[in-house]
């Protein structure tokens with residue numbers, strides 16, 4: 404029982420981290436809190452399903468296609484809607500939340516509800532770890548989480564676009580004077596974040612069915628992790644994922660499965676009351692020095 | 694290489710740059726001298742194109758109206774309407790006031806980010822050159838830029854601007870907030886940079902004393918208007934300058 408809790412707690416934590424990474428990247432760079440994030444996540448799932456079942460595409464085409472389209476849609480949302488209200492935080496939140504609602508409710512309206520909307524697991528098998536039964540898909544999730552986190556680190560430290568991400572995240576004007584097209588780079592960051600949401604969807608959604616409501620849950624979880632960890636802090640995201648991830652599994656195991664979502668909401672409330680900047684909120688030491 | 698004609702910049706209804714014309718020739722060091730709120734930063738932002746970014750942001754917010762009139766030509770080409778990042782691509786690079794560095798990134802990383810427009814090999818060379826010119830930076834290469842002293846940050850900021858590969862480097866108050874000793878160091882560093890690269894410089898400053906002897910030409914502005922012009926050493930001896938800027 405304890406072993407099972409540890410293993411499932413760990414897996415659930417990685418799920419949360421996967422879900423939060425894309426949201427955090429976009430926010431950290433363009434300053435856009437992308438409230439359409441959950442909708443993009445679900446959209447990637449439905450697009451992949453449509454590719455597989457309506458178009459009859461093989462998985463290796465349908466899945467990357469869904470990721471690319473999701474990232475493209477996010478870039479277009481940025482270019483045609485967000486760019487005009489860039490820097491006006493309330494307008495950005497309203498615009499992205501509105502787009503998210505529109506996308507999610509459109510899927511509901513079009514009748515994308517039911518148990519047939521599932522994605523295939525990458526590997527259909529299961530293994531025993533100690534005396535706990537774990538399906539291979541959950542191990543794939545852990546692998547994907549480590550891979551995507553590592554790639555993000557590599558990307559933002561060793562590629563031109565990634566370094567430009569870090570530049571405009573810290574000081575957009577200075578970046579402009581260095582020849583970096585901040586609007587273009589910010590659009591990339593929104594697309595990049597949406598791409599991460601889509602990849603997370605492709606590995607996580609096979610655990611259940613693709614459902615419209617999943618979009619809201621994903622948004623709440625991503626927000627909870629980012630707020631508890633401290634917006635823009637990568638270490639914070641990892642720590643917060645594990646705190647909330649284990650708290651959710653403990654709640655599900657010892658209290659009530661349907662309360663899992665409550666954990667995220669309580670976490671958001673608690674951190675806002677106790678330490679609004681989050682556990683690893685922005686580098687205080689630097690701010691004080693300047 | 695740079696020709697500014699009848700430049701006027703308004704913030705809402707207050708005029709910050711008033712009918713200013715200036716010329717910079719290749720290889721020169723040109724000074725823009727003026728006291729607080731004379732309009733130096735506004736002029737530098739207009740030359741670098743940053744003013745368009747401010748203008749657009751204000752427009753989006755429905756904030757204050759910024760109006761820019763007049764023309765800026767770079768190598769005979771009208772660049773008045775180009776945004777900052779395009780001007781940087783063409784070789785006009787501004788180093789903003791108050792040592793603009795990326796505080797959370799290390800010194801090396803700051804230089805790498807600044808090398809956005811350069812090829813990988815050029816970035817490597819540029820970093821080595823910066824470390825040669827500024828030994829202090831080499832010592833702190835993996836320290837976060839936010840933890841550097843003001844003078845070190847200023848040197849890093851100049852190093853970053855040089856990474857872009859400027860033909861014309863605009864420095865906005867590079868000596869601001871530095872001790873006299875540090876000011877001398879930064880002036881030496883600027884001269885070194887020029888010796889090594891032959892880059893053309895426009896430097897805005899209020900404390901002109903350490904710089905004036907080196908200026909091929911200086912424009913003195915007050916309330917956005919040109920009041921005096923002439924070669925730096927000549928202005929050194931000007932009684933008005935002496936009383937206004939050196940308190941003599």
Ligand SMILES: Nc1ncnc2c1ncn2[C@@H]1O[C@H](COP(=O)(O)OP(=O)(O)OP(=O)(O)O)[C@@H](O)[C@H]1O
Pocket residue numbers: 704707708709727728729730731732733734735736757790899
């Ligand atoms: N964003 C702005 N909105 C309104 N007025 C501004 C703005 N920026 C500058 N000003 C005004 O324009 C004038 C010129 O300012 P500017 O910053 O160009 O001066 P400066 O010479 O750089 O001064 P300092 O030496 O203090 O940096 C000042 O009167 C200032 O109050």
Ligand SMILES: [Mg+2]
Pocket residue numbers: 733734735790865866
């Ligand atoms: Mg100024």
